[in-house]
Every structure is written in C-alpha cells, then in structure tokens.
Amino acid sequence: MSNDTYENWHSRNELDIVKVLVSNTESGLERAEVEKRREKYGKNTLTVKKTISPLVRFLVQFHQALVYILLVAIGVKLYLGAYVDASVIFGVVLLNAIIGFAQESKALNALAALSQALLTTSTVLRSGEKQQINAKELVVGDIVLLQSGDKVPADIRLLSSRELQIDESALTGESTSVAKMEIPLKKETSLADRSNMLYSSTLVTYGMGTGIVVEIGDNTEIGHISKLLNNTQVLTTPLTRKISKFSHILLLVILGLATLTFLIGLWHGNSWESLFMASVALSVAMIPEGLPAVMTIILAIGVSRMSKQNTIIRHLPAVETLGSTTIICSDKTGTLTRNEMTVQELFTANENFEISGIGYIPDGEIRQLNNKCEVSKKPTLLELLKAGLLCNDSMLKGSEKSWTIEGDPTEGALLVSAKKAYIDFDLLYTQMPRVDTIPFESQYQYMATLHFDKKMNQHIVYLKGSVESVLERCSTYLDINGNPVPIINEEIHIQVQSMAKKGLRVLAFAKLITQSNIQSLSHDNVAHGLEFIGLQGMIDPPREEAIRSIEACKTAGIQVKMITGDHVITATAIATKMGLIQSVMKNEETVAITGKELEVLNKDELIQASKSASVFARVTPEQKLRIVEALQADGEIVAMTGDGVNDAPAVRKANIGIAMGITGTEVAKEAADMVLTDDNFASIEAAVEEGRGVLDNIIKFLGFILATNFGEGLVIIVAILVNETLPILPVQALWINMTASIFLGLTLAFEPREPGLMQKQPRLPSLPLLNGEMIFRIFLVGLMLLGGSFGLFELALNRGASLEEARTIAVNVFAVGESFYLLNSRSLRFSIFKLGIFTNMWIWGGVLAMITASIALTYLPIMNQMFHTAPIGLNDWLHIFGVGLIIYSVVSIEKIIRQRLKH
Incomplete structure (x- = not known):
C-alpha cells in the first residue's frame, strides 16, 4: 500500500475502506481472490535482513589492533619455544572473539523474536464461512473476527465492535487497555489515539470486534519497527573505542621502538642475531598480554555483583558503559511508578478529601484539612465510596502486605479506597446484590450497575465514567447531608481541572433510585435524571526509591528524562512529583514536549529540544529512536529503558539498552544490554554506581600493568643505548608480564567501590583513557623500576655475580616493585589506610602468590633452567625490597601532594 494510504486508514469511513480494498463485510474474500492478493502482497510475515555468514562474522572479531599485537x-612465544604460553594467549584471543561474536548475534535474535510475535491463528470470514487460519496466511482485505484473548494478527481498521478493549502497551507504551470504536478520526490523530485501528501483536483484553485487514507483514506498525531494528547500528562502547585507539597507538609505539632499537644496535656494531633477540625482548616486554583477559574478568565480576542487585547484564561491555552514562531515558509506568493505580483525592458536596497510602495495600486513611475524617458522619462521601465498590468488576485479594488486584487497575484503586474507609465488602454485597449491568462501552464512556437494596426495599443504579458522560445525565447532586440539590456543572469542572493538573485520572460517580420492580438495565434507564455523587482522582504513584535514585543521579551529574506513551499532563505531573522538573507552571514548553511537536523539528531543533526537555509524551517508536540519536549527536552517553516492542529500536540504539524483566517483551529483552528483574528505576542507579566502580577498576589495572610494561621496555631500551648486556631476556619479560597480570593486576578486579563515587561527574566520552595524573604515575613508577632493576643488575655484575644471578635480581625487582605498587594502585586518590588494609583480601593473596612464584623462579632448578635464573643471597633480597619500599613511599607522597594541591 502507499505511504499516504498507510498513514490515513484511521481517517476514512468504514464503507469507503471496504470499497477501496474490494472486500465484502458479509462474506469476506473469495478463495481465488485470496491467492491473487497473496501473490501481490506476499505473506503476513516480517522480513529478516540478510546478514553475513556466522563464519565470516566470527573471523571479523580478529580484525582488531590489540588482537594483532597478541x-x-x-x-614470539612460538619462536622462543614457549608453546604453553602461546596456547594461553591464543586462548585469550579466542575467548574474546567468541564474546564479540555472541554480542553481535543478539541483534539477530531481537529480529527473530520480533518475527515470532506474528505467529498466531486468526478467525476470518472467507467465501461466507468462518475459518481458523495461520495469521501468516492473511491478506489485505480479509475480514477478521476478534474476541477477548486474541492477538491482533495484522493492522486492522475496525468495522464494528462491542465493548472492545485492546492492550497496546507493547506498541505504544500506554499503561492501560484502550477502548476501541469504529468512527473515523482526524488525519493528524497520533498513533496512540487512533481508537479505530487495531495493530499487529497487540492483545484483545475485553469485548469483541470485526475489522478489515489494511496492512500486513512489513507494512504494519510492527513491521515498521522491524525495519528500524534492521537499520539501527549497535554502537561500540566508550571503553572499547578507547582500547581500540590505544591498541593502535601501542602497536605503532612498539614497532617504532623495536625498529629504533635495532638501528641503534647496528650503529653500535652488534650482531643481527643479538639485535633480533633484543627487539623480541622489547616487544614481549611492552605487550600487555593479560589486558583482554583481565578486562573480561573485571567486567564479569561486575556482572556478578549487579546480578545481586536485580540487574542481569547480557553484554559484558555494558558494565563499563553504565559508568560513563550521562543521560538515562526512562519509561514511566512500572519503572518510575509502581504500576498500581491509587486514589489520592475525593470530591463530594463541595468538600475535598485526601487519602493516604499508595499501591494496593489498603493501609491509609481519609483526611480533610489534615485531620482524620470519620466517613460514617459524611453520608455523601460514604455513598461515593460505596458507588466505587459496587459499580466494579474487579477483586481485591490478599492479606497483610501481599495484596493484588484481579481485573482492571483503575477499578482496583476504587476497591482500595473503599477498604481504607473500613467498608465491609461482604456485608454490602449481601445487602445490595447486583441485578444487572451495562458494561463499559467506548461510545458511552460509562459503566452502570443495578442493585436491589434489601434494607430500603428499592432498586438503585450506580454509574461511573468520564466526567462529561456522567454530568450530562445528572440534574441534581448530593449535598453534605446526602440530599439532592440543583447541580452547578462549573464548580465540578473546576475541581476536575485541579485534579488533572496534578496528573490525576478523574472518574465521576452518580446514582439513580428506580422503580422497585425493574429487573434489567438499559441505556435509556440512565439517560437523564441521575444524582451526581462526586469524583475520585487516582494516579499511578511514583516509587519512593525511584525518587531517591533520581536525586542520587542528579548529584552524580546524570540527567534523567521520561519518555512515555501517556498523556503530557499526566507525565508532567508525575515528573514534577519525582523531581525530574522543578516547575510545570513557569516554562512548560521547555520541560515537556509531545510526539506531535517533535514531528515538525529539524535535526538541530530536535537536539536542542532533547537537551532541554525532561518529559517526552505520546511519542512513537521512531521518535524514541530520534531522541536517542539526537542526544548521542550532542555527545551524550545514553541509557534507554523499555519494555515493549515499540521500545526495541531505541533500546538497541542507546549506548546502554535496558529492558524490563517482569513486564518486558522478548523483543525488548533481546535488543537490550541489560535486564532489570524488578522493573525498578532504583536498580538502574545501583547498576550505574557498580558500573562506575568497574570502570574505576579497569583504569586502575591499566595504570598498574602499563607501568610494568613501560619499566620493562625502558630497561631494554637503555641497555641498547649504552651498549650493555640485556638485564632481562624475552622469556623473563614474558614471566614478569604474565605473573604481574594474573597474580597482581587481577586482584584489582575485586576492589570495592571507592567512597564518594556517585558524587563525581560522569566520565566524559571525550576524555582520554588515561589522564595526565595517570600518565605521570606510569612514567614515575616506570623510571623507578628502571633505576632499581638496571641499577641492581649493574651492581651485581660489578661485585662479581654471574649474569644469571644479576638477571634474577633484575627480574625480582619487578616482582617486588610491582607488589608494592599494587598497594598504591587500589586508588588514584586514597591511601591503603583510608581504604582499609583488609577490605580487599585478594590483594594480599595476590602478593603472597607473587612472592611464592618469585622464590620458585629463583631457587627451583627446573625454573632456573627454563628461565635462565640462579639463586641469590639475602643481601640481594634486602636491596630488592628496598627498591619496593622506595616505590611505595614515593607514590604515596605524590598522592598526598596532589590531593593537597587540588584542595
């Protein structure tokens, strides 16, 4: 179908649509016509984008600079005959390739999940007969019959309905079921407000309807989302981008230094063989072999910690991305709010009342002017609560702190408000049994129930619905004593507007005392002459823990924005309560924006609007994606939450996609990097803090391991420059690197989060991986390792030690010096005493393992043979430990000086 037609099915008359699609509402399509249309339009399935083969995708994972270095x-290891070490490093490379391959595959899984969303059966009218067919066999023009429990199989224009309600939350984000009616709408009506359209993969929750298929497969709204998913590129994370850049630089530096070393050696007149060994030694010394493995382990430990805080990480690098997050775009219902409608305000007989307590737990009280109200002394108020209880199809179940609603959440809120007034449900149901019902219908916008009052021996009708539909049927309202008096609609509308500005959903209630012999109820019975009782205003209340988390995010320099399918008034009111915006009245256009307003903005205007607005209401899936892209274009690291199919493209595009574990669809979960098992915003804030801790630990590890590599490289370069024998052989450099990474550096992965982590601003993506402070410390420690290692090596040779003994001393200077430096690497700011000496016991285990390994390297004959070492004396160890103490002391003093200068 054309785009123009696709956009405007909702604005056409039902008969015109049937005519345009050449169908028949009485008999449906003929079988021959179905075959023709299937050939023309194809099957009702989604097209999955063709991708490169799994083998090629796997091989591409090796196309990285750091992998080339490894x-x-x-x-080099194979050349040296170190086959075990070569196998270990190859295992690291292979593991990283597998992880990358798995990460890339998740996008394909999201599309596969989306395709599965269409697999269902449908009841259609063909050749005058009702048939059950597979939904993929539907064609444009098919007449489809729907009832409660069905999944909508395609995009359908409604032709007729009876009390039809659709759950469109997966597509539009609307938190409650939507009532449907067949009347044409204006062309500019937004997707969420198209009450005459049924969209593929949504669910029929109530009633029945008949419609005509207007779009199938890729042309449906869900097909449009599938195209967005196909075309949405997954971003690399800030850390992976920086590591990639760092790896390229490191590769060039190593090649440059190796070449320079070779040329200087030639100038000194050294042999080709010895220079080749020196270049190999330099390469081995400066390559951080353990970097990918340790980074993976650090991220995995972060994943393990987050799993204990209701957060499941599906994509390892997402852990560090959380630490860099600058903006969190969150859904409203269930994430920022409790997803439990709660009555908060009542209005009867020109009196206002407040109800305390939130959620479905019936703990709270009704208050007036901050004083507890005795409901028994307020006949009209009691009548309002009784009306909400009796004109109701839901049930409140539970005990103590475990309460649930069976049925509509809005009706459930009315039950809870009645329970808080201590109304005896069973007694009232017995005294006033229901005789008949007029269910809620979208064209009437009300529900009515007929009851027989045994006590008064009369029939009473209770009616609830929209304010407009109820008021137009009322001629009087009940005063403070429960007596009918002439109604003044303007006063009631003032109260409605006041409640609406607070984000409350308002329901009106009325009653009618009828003839005692009436046994059935019709719309004519409640057309006029009713007595207006009052209003109940309800809201899905904010989560208290989410409010605290938003404040914590503000302190941490993270903006929180609400993106929802709900109306702008409701969304803005909730955002104000949660502290997302300070004032609604002062400058509303800068804090809230609707999907319609977003449509007309160009790229630059959208970026500006995305920066300034805190609330985005009534937005489409494509607009959510555009908001994320606009924020990223402005340099932000964006986390995006979502639970529905409509959220999947934006969730996938975001730097960190977050899906809801309880209410989330499989499509959203497959597109996400992270899943919240409790659907709670507070878990995001906890995950961000954990992410910052992980990022901190990765940077600490880099600072530690690069100082070691730099020191080793300096030792070899200086030896070449002064035309001296190499103090460290290639196999010994390998030993230093592997033991430093595994025994020492890895222990930093278990370092607890530093105090004040959430009081710092996010680490900006534009900042380099290593700042000036870290680079200075790497140079400082590297120079001290050079001085200690080279100095003690020369000292040993001068006093007559063998070359093997001198090299053993040089290697052990690195082992001990790194162990002392590790204690200072636990924090860039704090001393080990400030952090707590025993808060990370892994550190001491690592140091003990390093000392044990060094003793084995020095004294075991087999190690002496493999690594060209020799036993050394006690004085040599005292000199080595002296170097270690100097390194620890100098770095500690440097930290103190730097902190004092900062303050």
Whole structure:
C-alpha cells in the first residue's frame, strides 16, 4: 500500500475502506481472490535482513589492533619455544572473539523474536464461512473476527465492535487497555489515539470486534519497527573505542621502538642475531598480554555483583558503559511508578478529601484539612465510596502486605479506597446484590450497575465514567447531608481541572433510585435524571526509591528524562512529583514536549529540544529512536529503558539498552544490554554506581600493568643505548608480564567501590583513557623500576655475580616493585589506610602468590633452567625490597601532594 494510504486508514469511513480494498463485510474474500492478493502482497510475515555468514562474522572479531599485537606475541612465544604460553594467549584471543561474536548475534535474535510475535491463528470470514487460519496466511482485505484473548494478527481498521478493549502497551507504551470504536478520526490523530485501528501483536483484553485487514507483514506498525531494528547500528562502547585507539597507538609505539632499537644496535656494531633477540625482548616486554583477559574478568565480576542487585547484564561491555552514562531515558509506568493505580483525592458536596497510602495495600486513611475524617458522619462521601465498590468488576485479594488486584487497575484503586474507609465488602454485597449491568462501552464512556437494596426495599443504579458522560445525565447532586440539590456543572469542572493538573485520572460517580420492580438495565434507564455523587482522582504513584535514585543521579551529574506513551499532563505531573522538573507552571514548553511537536523539528531543533526537555509524551517508536540519536549527536552517553516492542529500536540504539524483566517483551529483552528483574528505576542507579566502580577498576589495572610494561621496555631500551648486556631476556619479560597480570593486576578486579563515587561527574566520552595524573604515575613508577632493576643488575655484575644471578635480581625487582605498587594502585586518590588494609583480601593473596612464584623462579632448578635464573643471597633480597619500599613511599607522597594541591 502507499505511504499516504498507510498513514490515513484511521481517517476514512468504514464503507469507503471496504470499497477501496474490494472486500465484502458479509462474506469476506473469495478463495481465488485470496491467492491473487497473496501473490501481490506476499505473506503476513516480517522480513529478516540478510546478514553475513556466522563464519565470516566470527573471523571479523580478529580484525582488531590489540588482537594483532597478541598474534605477534603468539608468534614470539612460538619462536622462543614457549608453546604453553602461546596456547594461553591464543586462548585469550579466542575467548574474546567468541564474546564479540555472541554480542553481535543478539541483534539477530531481537529480529527473530520480533518475527515470532506474528505467529498466531486468526478467525476470518472467507467465501461466507468462518475459518481458523495461520495469521501468516492473511491478506489485505480479509475480514477478521476478534474476541477477548486474541492477538491482533495484522493492522486492522475496525468495522464494528462491542465493548472492545485492546492492550497496546507493547506498541505504544500506554499503561492501560484502550477502548476501541469504529468512527473515523482526524488525519493528524497520533498513533496512540487512533481508537479505530487495531495493530499487529497487540492483545484483545475485553469485548469483541470485526475489522478489515489494511496492512500486513512489513507494512504494519510492527513491521515498521522491524525495519528500524534492521537499520539501527549497535554502537561500540566508550571503553572499547578507547582500547581500540590505544591498541593502535601501542602497536605503532612498539614497532617504532623495536625498529629504533635495532638501528641503534647496528650503529653500535652488534650482531643481527643479538639485535633480533633484543627487539623480541622489547616487544614481549611492552605487550600487555593479560589486558583482554583481565578486562573480561573485571567486567564479569561486575556482572556478578549487579546480578545481586536485580540487574542481569547480557553484554559484558555494558558494565563499563553504565559508568560513563550521562543521560538515562526512562519509561514511566512500572519503572518510575509502581504500576498500581491509587486514589489520592475525593470530591463530594463541595468538600475535598485526601487519602493516604499508595499501591494496593489498603493501609491509609481519609483526611480533610489534615485531620482524620470519620466517613460514617459524611453520608455523601460514604455513598461515593460505596458507588466505587459496587459499580466494579474487579477483586481485591490478599492479606497483610501481599495484596493484588484481579481485573482492571483503575477499578482496583476504587476497591482500595473503599477498604481504607473500613467498608465491609461482604456485608454490602449481601445487602445490595447486583441485578444487572451495562458494561463499559467506548461510545458511552460509562459503566452502570443495578442493585436491589434489601434494607430500603428499592432498586438503585450506580454509574461511573468520564466526567462529561456522567454530568450530562445528572440534574441534581448530593449535598453534605446526602440530599439532592440543583447541580452547578462549573464548580465540578473546576475541581476536575485541579485534579488533572496534578496528573490525576478523574472518574465521576452518580446514582439513580428506580422503580422497585425493574429487573434489567438499559441505556435509556440512565439517560437523564441521575444524582451526581462526586469524583475520585487516582494516579499511578511514583516509587519512593525511584525518587531517591533520581536525586542520587542528579548529584552524580546524570540527567534523567521520561519518555512515555501517556498523556503530557499526566507525565508532567508525575515528573514534577519525582523531581525530574522543578516547575510545570513557569516554562512548560521547555520541560515537556509531545510526539506531535517533535514531528515538525529539524535535526538541530530536535537536539536542542532533547537537551532541554525532561518529559517526552505520546511519542512513537521512531521518535524514541530520534531522541536517542539526537542526544548521542550532542555527545551524550545514553541509557534507554523499555519494555515493549515499540521500545526495541531505541533500546538497541542507546549506548546502554535496558529492558524490563517482569513486564518486558522478548523483543525488548533481546535488543537490550541489560535486564532489570524488578522493573525498578532504583536498580538502574545501583547498576550505574557498580558500573562506575568497574570502570574505576579497569583504569586502575591499566595504570598498574602499563607501568610494568613501560619499566620493562625502558630497561631494554637503555641497555641498547649504552651498549650493555640485556638485564632481562624475552622469556623473563614474558614471566614478569604474565605473573604481574594474573597474580597482581587481577586482584584489582575485586576492589570495592571507592567512597564518594556517585558524587563525581560522569566520565566524559571525550576524555582520554588515561589522564595526565595517570600518565605521570606510569612514567614515575616506570623510571623507578628502571633505576632499581638496571641499577641492581649493574651492581651485581660489578661485585662479581654471574649474569644469571644479576638477571634474577633484575627480574625480582619487578616482582617486588610491582607488589608494592599494587598497594598504591587500589586508588588514584586514597591511601591503603583510608581504604582499609583488609577490605580487599585478594590483594594480599595476590602478593603472597607473587612472592611464592618469585622464590620458585629463583631457587627451583627446573625454573632456573627454563628461565635462565640462579639463586641469590639475602643481601640481594634486602636491596630488592628496598627498591619496593622506595616505590611505595614515593607514590604515596605524590598522592598526598596532589590531593593537597587540588584542595
């Protein structure tokens, strides 16, 4: 179908649509016509984008600079005959390739889940007969019959309905079921307000209807989302981008230094063989072989910690991305709010009342002017609560703190408000049994129930619905004593507007005392002459823990924005309560914006609106995606929450996509990097803090391991420059690197979060991986390792030690010096005493393992043979530990000086 037609089915008359699609509402399509249309339009399925083969996708994972460095290292190890070490490093490379392959595959899984959303059966009218067919066999023009429990199989224009309600939350984000009616609408009506359209993959929750298929497969709204998913590129994370850049630089530096070393050696007149060994030693020394493995382990530990805080990470690098997050775009219902409608205000007989307590737990009281109200002394108020209880099809179940609603959440809120007034449900149901009902119908906008009052021996009708539909049927209202007096509609509308500005959903209630012999109820019975009782205003209340988390995010320099399918008034009121915006009245256009307003903005205007607005209401899936892209274009690291199919493209595009574990669709979960098992915003804030801790630990590890590599490289470069024998052999450099990474550096992965982590601003994506402070410390420690290692090496040779003994001393300077430096690497700011000496016991285990390994390297004959080492004396160890103490002391003093200068 054309785009123009696709956009405007909702604005056409039903008969015109049937005519345009050449169908028949009485008999449906003929079988021959169905075959023709299937050939023309294809099947009602989604097209999954063709991708490169799994083998090619796997091989592409090796196309990275850091992997090239590691492959070079493998070649070096094989040359040296270190086959075990070569196998270990290859295992690291292979593991990282597998992880990357799995990450890329998740996008394909999201599309597969989306395709599965269409697999269902449908009841259609063909050749005058009702038939059950597979939904993929539907064609444009088919007449489809729907009833409660069915999944909508395609995009359908409603032709007729009876009390039809659709759950469109997965598509539009609307928190409650939507009433449907067949009347034509204006062309500019937004997707969420198209009450005469049924969209593929939504659910029929109540009633029945008949409609005509207007779009199938890729042309449906869900098909449109599938195209967005196909075309949405998954972003690399800030850390992976920086590591990639760092790896390229490191590769060039190593090659440059190796070449320079070779040329200087030639100038000194050294042999080709010895220079080749020196270049190999330099390459091995400066390659951080353990970097990918340790980074993966640090991220995995972060994943494990987050799982204990109701957060499941599906994509390892998402852990560090959380630490860089600058903006969180959150859904409203169930994430920022409790997803439990709660009555908060009542209005009867020109009196206002408040109800305390939130959610479905019936703990709270009714108050007037901050004083507890005795409902028994307020006949009209009691009548309002009784009306909400009797004109109701839901049930309140539970005990103590475990309460649930069976039925509509709005009706459930009315039950809870009645329970808070201590009304005896069973007694009232017995005294006033229901005789008949007029169910809620969208064209009437009310529900009515007929009851026989045994006590008064009369029939009473209670009616609830929209304010407009109820008021037009009322001629009087009940005064403070429960007596009918002439109604003044303007006063009631003032109260309605006041409640609406607070984001409350308002229901009106009325009653009618009828003839005692009436046994059935019709719309004519309640057309006029009713007595207006009052209003109940309800809201899905904010989560208290979410409010605290939003405040914590503000302190941490993270903006929180609400993106919802709900109306702008409701969304803005909730945002104000939660502290997302300070004032609604002062400058509303800068804090809230609707989907319609977003449509007309160009790229620059959208970026500006995305920056300034805190609330985005009534937005479409494509607009959600555009908001995320606009924020990213402005340099932000964006986290996006979602639970529905409509959220999937934006969730996938975001730097960190977050899906809801309880209410989330499989499509949203597959597109996400992270899943909240409790659907609670507070869990996001906890995950961000954990992410910051992980990012901190990764940077600490880099600072630690690069100081080691830099020191080793300096030792070899200086030896070449002064034309001296190499103090460290390639196999010994390998030993230093692997033990430093595994025994020492890895222990930083278990470092607890530093105090004040959420009082700092997010780490900006534009900042380099290593700041000036860290680079200075790497140089400082590297120079001290150079001085200690080279100095003690020369000292040993001068006093007559063998070359093997001198090299053993040089290697152990690195082992001990790194152990002392590790204690200072636990924090860039604080001393080990400030952090707590025993808050990370892994540190001491690592140091003990390193000392044990060094003793084995020095004294075991087999290690002496493999690594060209020799036993050394006690004085040598005292000199080595002296270097370690100097390194620890100098770095500690440097920290103190730097902190004092900052303050």
